[in-house]
Amino acid sequence: MTRKKVKRIGILTSGGDAPGMNPCIRAVVRTALKEGLSVVGIKHGYEGLVSGEMEEMHWRSVSNIIKDGGTVLGTGRSRDFLTERGQRRAWENLKKANVDALVVMGGDGTFRGAYEFGERFGVKIVGIPATIDNDVAGTDYTIGFDTAVNTALEAIDRIRDTATSFERIFYVEVMGRLSGYIALYSALAGGAEEVLIPETRTDIKKLTELILNSLKAGKRSILIIVAEGDDIGGAFEIARKVRLKVDADYRVCVLGHIQRGGSPTAADRILATKLGYYAVQAVKEGRFGVAVGEVKGKIVYTPFAKLLKQTKALDPFLQHLVETLGA
Numbered sequence: 001m002t003r004k005k006v007k008r009i010g011i012l013t014s015g016g017d018a019p020g021m022n023p024c025i026r027a028v029v030r031t032a033l034k035e036g037l038s039v040v041g042i043k044h045g046y047e048g049l050v051s052g053e054m055e056e057m058h059w060r061s062v063s064n065i066i067k068d069g070g071t072v073l074g075t076g077r078s079r080d081f082l083t084e085r086g087q088r089r090a091w092e093n094l095k096k097a098n099v100d101a102l103v104v105m106g107g108d109g110t111f112r113g114a115y116e117f118g119e120r121f122g123v124k125i126v127g128i129p130a131t132i133d134n135d136v137a138g139t140d141y142t143i144g145f146d147t148a149v150n151t152a153l154e155a156i157d158r159i160r161d162t163a164t165s166f167e168r169i170f171y172v173e174v175m176g177r178l179s180g181y182i183a184l185y186s187a188l189a190g191g192a193e194e195v196l197i198p199e200t201r202t203d204i205k206k207l208t209e210l211i212l213n214s215l216k217a218g219k220r221s222i223l224i225i226v227a228e229g230d231d232i233g234g235a236f237e238i239a240r241k242v243r244l245k246v247d248a249d250y251r252v253c254v255l256g257h258i259q260r261g262g263s264p265t266a267a268d269r270i271l272a273t274k275l276g277y278y279a280v281q282a283v284k285e286g287r288f289g290v291a292v293g294e295v296k297g298k299i300v301y302t303p304f305a306k307l308l309k310q311t312k313a314l315d316p317f318l319q320h321l322v323e324t325l326g327a
């Protein structure tokens with residue numbers, strides 16, 4: 001498989017779906033067709049590779065999907081693909097379908113699978129970072145992050161209205177099991193009083209003091225944004241702990257999967273379109289085992305092996321800003 005000229009590519013979306021995957025599929029399919037490559041869409045992430053569920057993609061297969069959330073290819077977290085046996089079946093299915101190279105879209109887990117598969121079977125793979133969590137190195141932003149933050153922000157703004165009217169404390173839980181990006185950006189943009197994220201240790205005593213001081217200062221509402229993966233637990237657990245020391249009315253709101261759906265923002269559509277286009281350029285130039293990303297406005301290709309060793313650090317200054325300006 002390694003030396004053959006690429007004539008046909010496969011594309012799949014894997015892991016948590018992210019708004020912007022569809023515009024990216026559109027960009028990959030149409031760029032590839034323009035470059036004279038044929039394209040096969042693989043269904044349900046790596047699962048479709050293992051089971052051989054694939055369909056030919058044409059120019060019209062991606063008509064009008066630019067505005068749609070989710071992924072028309074479907075996604076999944078395949079257990080079979082984690083095994084050598086599963087990967088062998090995937091490799092055989094690729095050969096059967098005459099697919100010479102793969103474009104995979106997803107987060108760290110997707111790239112780990114791609115790296116192993118590429119190393120084990122010599123498959124040519126290019127990755128595109130797409131996850132609402134923004135926790136993938138090799139790119140400033142992942143596809144889907146901007147939409148998720150804006151969705152969370154809209155909810156936070158609405159909660160502020162009712163919180164102020166009732167003079168209540170609200171704990172708003174946003175997504176991010178391992179990453180505080182959505183929490184930090186939506187807290188900063190929403191003017192929250194505090195943000196709690198997995199990357200930093202949560203100090204209940206400090207939080208309690210902040211809330212008591214805010215109440216004393218006559219604040220009419222207090223919004224605490226909590227990433228679901230915070231070290232103390234989710235928003236319910238934090239609220240329960242604070243309530244032991246703060247005698248004030250509160251509510252908890254868990255935003256959950258609402259943040260994964262919806263029409264992608266313009267920023268996500270544009271990023272998705274660029275990364276989709278450049279993923280196909282990587283295929284044409286014979287760059288494999290890499291993920292495409294955008295860093296400081298420039299397109300970069302980072303080898304999976306390098307990228308998977310890196311963690312994308314959050315800017316501590318942003319957390320400082322939330323704390324300085326919020327409470």
Ligand code: F6P
Pocket residue numbers: 015016017131132133175176177178228260
């Ligand atoms: O896609 C990332 C993510 O949304 C995380 O923020 C969240 O922790 C996880 O996926 C939820 O996964 P699932 O949809 O399998 O519950």
